[in-house]
Amino acid sequence: MIGCLSGEHINRIVMKDNKVVGEERLLSDEKERFRDVLNGSDGNLYAVTDSGKLYRISKK
Secondary structure, eight states, X not given: OEEETTTTEEEEEEEETTEEEEEEEESGGGOOOEEXXXXXXXXXXXXXXXXXXXXXXXXX
């Protein structure tokens, strides 16, 4: 997972044998600059934006 400041989304990158084989853009409709993305010990993904918002992303 990569937080994108200028792209205003979170990039989910799928790699196989050190090559990118897939990409998914998350939360692009939020129009936020994602500063940091971390895996939580509870299995959720947490993201912080420049404006101070905290997002919790969980599996469906």
